[in-house]
Every structure is written in structure tokens, then in C-alpha cells.
Amino acid sequence: MSVPLLATVLVIAKEPVPGRAKTRLTPPYTAREAAALAEAALADTLHMVRHVPARRRLLVLDGAPGPWLPPGFDVAAQSAGGLDERIAAAFGLCGPGPALLVGMDTPQLTTDLFEGVGRADHDAWFGPAADGGFWALGAAEPERAATLVRGVPMSTGRTGAVQRRRLTEAGLRVSDLPVLRDVDTAADAAEVAARCPAGSRFAAALAALTETGR
Structure with missing residues (x-):
């Protein structure tokens, strides 16, 4: 395994419970089906993160862990407040050294997307999302x-632009990661599944629903 460049890699997630997870997938999917897709996306993300060279892996969770959680993760509860406050609090759980946070909405992630993240020639790492948000945010100093x-407007078409501008205006050297599409809608799910690596739980879960007529 490569020498870890990251001290901590974090995943911020919501427990995949029907009626709480991936609600924008309903319709066409039922709340239970949407939760099953959320669980598969989260499982894919966590299993990928296990292979990212890092000294610590941390799941910052709204809810309780389930059988989808692989070994090798510390688990911490999300704080209260808006998403910006919860992300800030998650970074506050890190010790010294480079840290990178990713969400549970991009099951197409592969470890090669993280190559070079944590190197000393950059101060921050930013993964823009196709919907104007971001799927990854990291810094040499958490x-x-x-x-x-804190204070970045979340879940808008300008969230990513505002966040990246704040990084550069603070004088940080920013390394941009590839643009990825989040899973929010059924159309997103189909496109993302087509880009998932072999063995993807998310792609298999979506295919199973498609076979039943969804």
C-alpha cells in the first residue's frame, strides 16, 4: 500500500432509513427502494475509502451504524445545525495533518481520483459536483x-463556486479534483450507475429495481 498522504479521510453520511434518505428519488422509487439505493451508495463509498491511503478513516453519521459499515472506521455522530456547521464540526474531529471529507452521494468513486491528495504542494483539495455543489473538500490544516x-450556502447551484472562492481568497493553493455527479434524482442514479466500477453495490441495486419494472 502507498504511504499515507492523508492523516484522516472522512465520510459524512445519513443513515439509510426509509423516508429520511434519498427522498428526491421518490417517485419513481418507493421510500424503501430509495433507502436501499442510499445504503448501496454508502457501502460503495465506505469500501472505496478503505483503500485510500490514510492513517485514520472516520464516518461522521446522522443515525446509527448498520451492517453496511465495513471494519476499519471510527464512527462519530454528526453535530446539530445546518450542513455547513456539520461539515465544520466533522473537520473539528480531525487531528493534525491533511484531511479530506467526502459525501455518500457519489458511489462511482475510485481510488485513482484521490491520487496526490494530501501532497505538500497544495493546501486544499476541492471536488466539484455537476449540480453546482461539491463532493469532496480537504485541507492540509483541517x-x-x-x-x-462555515457560512457557505448549501444545496444551491452556487455552493461549490462560493466554497472554492473562499479557499482561494484565504490564500490556499487549491488542487481541483474531477467533476462528479451526485445521486439526487432517478436520472442521476441511472447516469452514476453507468459510471460505477465493476462490483458496484449501487449499480447492482439499481439494476435489480430496473428488472422489477422501475
Whole structure:
């Protein structure tokens, strides 16, 4: 395995419970089906993160862990507040050294997307999402990321632009990761599943629903 460049890699997620997870997939999917897709996306993300060279892997969770959680993760509860405050609090759980946070909405992730993240020639890492948000945010000093994410308007078409601008205006050298599409709608799910690597739980779960006529 490569020498870890990251001190901590974090996943921020919501427990995949019907009626609470991936509600924008309903319709066409039922709440139970949407939760099953959310669970598969989260499982894919966590299993991928297990292979990212890092000294610590942390799941920051709204809810309770389930059988979808692989070994090798610390688990911490999400804080209260808006998403910006919850992300900031997640970075506050990191010790010293580079940290990268990813969400549970991009099961197409592969470890090669993280190559070079944590290197000393950059101060921050930013993964833009196709909907105008971001799927990854990292910093060489986690406390800087916590400070710079607070107050960013979340879940808007300009979230990513505002966040990246705050990083550069703070004088950080930003490394941009590839643009990825989040799973929010049924159309998103179909496109993302087509881009998932072999063995993807998410792609298999979506295919199973498609076979039943969804």
C-alpha cells in the first residue's frame, strides 16, 4: 500500500432509513427502494475509502451504524445545525495533518481520483459536483477547512463556486479534483450507475429495481 498522504479521510453520511434518505428519488422509487439505493451508495463509498491511503478513516453519521459499515472506521455522530456547521464540526474531529471529507452521494468513486491528495504542494483539495455543489473538500490544516466552510450556502447551484472562492481568497493553493455527479434524482442514479466500477453495490441495486419494472 502507498504511504499515507492523508492523516484522516472522512465520510459524512445519513443513515439509510426509509423516508429520511434519498427522498428526491421518490417517485419513481418507493421510500424503501430509495433507502436501499442510499445504503448501496454508502457501502460503495465506505469500501472505496478503505483503500485510500490514510492513517485514520472516520464516518461522521446522522443515525446509527448498520451492517453496511465495513471494519476499519471510527464512527462519530454528526453535530446539530445546518450542513455547513456539520461539515465544520466533522473537520473539528480531525487531528493534525491533511484531511479530506467526502459525501455518500457519489458511489462511482475510485481510488485513482484521490491520487496526490494530501501532497505538500497544495493546501486544499476541492471536488466539484455537476449540480453546482461539491463532493469532496480537504485541507492540509483541517481547522482551516472548518473555518472556511462555515457560512457557505448549501444545496444551491452556487455552493461549490462560493466554497472554492473562499479557499482561494484565504490564500490556499487549491488542487481541483474531477467533476462528479451526485445521486439526487432517478436520472442521476441511472447516469452514476453507468459510471460505477465493476462490483458496484449501487449499480447492482439499481439494476435489480430496473428488472422489477422501475
